[in-house]
Amino acid sequence: MESEVRSIRVGVPSEQWNDWRWQLGHSLRSADELADFLRCSAGQREEIRRLSKNFRFAVTPYYASLVNLEDPEDPIGLQVFPQSMELLCSPEEESDHIGEEQYSPVRRIVHRYPDRVLLLLTEQCSVYCRFCTRRRIVGGGMDAGYQEEVAEAIEYVRATPEVRDVLISGGDPLIYSEEKLESVLAGLRSIEHVEIIRIGTRAPVVIPMRITDELCGMLRRYHPLYMNTHFNHPREITAESAAACARLADAGIPLGNQTVLMRGVNDCPTIMKRLVHELLKIRVRPYYLYQTDLAIGTKHFRAPISKGIEIIEALRGHTTGFAVPTFVVDMVGGGGKVPLGPNYVISQAPGHWVLRNFEGFMSTYTEPDDYVDRCPDRCGACKTERDVTARPTISGLIRARTPYMKAKGKAEKRVASRVRKPAR
Numbered sequence: 001m002e003s004e005v006r007s008i009r010v011g012v013p014s015e016q017w018n019d020w021r022w023q024l025g026h027s028l029r030s031a032d033e034l035a036d037f038l039r040c041s042a043g044q045r046e047e048i049r050r051l052s053k054n055f056r057f058a059v060t061p062y063y064a065s066l067v068n069l070e071d072p073e074d075p076i077g078l079q080v081f082p083q084s085m086e087l088l089c090s091p092e093e094e095s096d097h098i099g100e101e102q103y104s105p106v107r108r109i110v111h112r113y114p115d116r117v118l119l120l121l122t123e124q125c126s127v128y129c130r131f132c133t134r135r136r137i138v139g140g141g142m143d144a145g146y147q148e149e150v151a152e153a154i155e156y157v158r159a160t161p162e163v164r165d166v167l168i169s170g171g172d173p174l175i176y177s178e179e180k181l182e183s184v185l186a187g188l189r190s191i192e193h194v195e196i197i198r199i200g201t202r203a204p205v206v207i208p209m210r211i212t213d214e215l216c217g218m219l220r221r222y223h224p225l226y227m228n229t230h231f232n233h234p235r236e237i238t239a240e241s242a243a244a245c246a247r248l249a250d251a252g253i254p255l256g257n258q259t260v261l262m263r264g265v266n267d268c269p270t271i272m273k274r275l276v277h278e279l280l281k282i283r284v285r286p287y288y289l290y291q292t293d294l295a296i297g298t299k300h301f302r303a304p305i306s307k308g309i310e311i312i313e314a315l316r317g318h319t320t321g322f323a324v325p326t327f328v329v330d331m332v333g334g335g336g337k338v339p340l341g342p343n344y345v346i347s348q349a350p351g352h353w354v355l356r357n358f359e360g361f362m363s364t365y366t367e368p369d370d371y372v373d374r375c376p377d378r379c380g381a382c383k384t385e386r387d388v389t390a391r392p393t394i395s396g397l398i399r400a401r402t403p404y405m406k407a408k409g410k411a412e413k414r415v416a417s418r419v420r421k422p423a424r
Contacts, residue, residue: 099334
């Protein structure tokens with residue numbers, strides 16, 4: 001088995017290698033540990049010491065074992081080993097570039113969308129990715145008021161009945177023990193209007209030993225529960241990570257994957273196609289392909305948006321439909337995720353559309369000339385929704401219910417209605 005081969009190679013008994021607590025306890029966490037691992041010269045060691053002060057460093061022995069040390073551009077190593085380019089700050093980069101703090105009514109909650117919230121459960125991870133979008137906060141410790149902050153976040157959800165969906169992220173929530181994580185899940189599941197709970201984690205990728213039978217047994221008590229993980233390259237899919245995903249899937253947890261498009265790692269249609277195929281084989285559905293965010297010190301990871309659209313073009317029609325992720329850009333300033341993709345609409349005329357497929361084949365679609373729109377006035381479902389006609393929507397513009405649409409301010413007003421505490 002791969003895990004036994006890896007444990008023998010590093011001289012560690014397999015029972016220790018396969019213990020997630022051992023993996024955490026023996027992670028590479030200091031500049032000197034990393035320099036020893038990479039067999040660095042004295043000059044390189046000093047450079048790593050300088051870089052490690054900029055953003056916390058940690059890599060599990062398991063994930064480090066996937067790196068090809070003979071290749072300075074290894075796609076696994078690029079994700080976790082510090083590089084001198086991290087010290088460069090481009091003008092477009094910001095600490096809180098996606099505007100999470102302005103939508104934080106209480107600490108650990110981000111309420112950007114009307115019906116769902118993000119719960120930042122922890123600042124800690126088992127592996128600190130160099131492209132991290134939350135590098136402004138991750139890697140920090142939990143102070144004396146941490147438990148009170150988590151309790152306050154859960155009470156915010158309880159007091160906000162429009163919230164039907166809670167995403168638990170961080171940091172990585174699965175760095176928690178089963179007991180601590182269950183206390184949070186139980187608190188959220190006790191709230192009647194919380195319909196679904198989601199967990200965002202990279203544990204199946206970087207420390208698959210964490211996905212134990214005990215963890216899966218606990219998680220299955222809190223369905224409907226969903227999990228998104230984070231594979232960026234097909235080489236990350238190993239026997240160990242596949243087994244971890246199998247345990248989660250067998251516990252009835254639907255699995256999705258969020259990939260970050262990164263220069264030198266996966267900015268290639270062939271690599272991405274291989275990745276989505278391998279994901280489906282381990283019962284993980286490709287969900288999002290993210291354009292790399294404008295976090296400080298990450299310019300060297302960013303590829304142009306056109307590359308992401310090219311990748312989607314290479315997937316659509318050339319592979320299974322649900323193997324194609326949605327390519328999104330998280331808008332600077334807190335606008336949220338915007339999906340982007342190839343344009344398959346060639347032209348539009350009254351009653352007729354000209355469309356193309358992935359091969360360049362074009363045809364027309366003729367719309368019915370007797371269609372009468374029932375929404376919202378005569379549609380029973382719409383009538384049950386409050387203020388549907390008053391909402392500034394595209395459909396409202398089409399029906400000339402409003403001459404313009406102004407979206408700015410909706411989310412800010414929602415957050416302002418709650419007591420806000422200073423962000424950390």
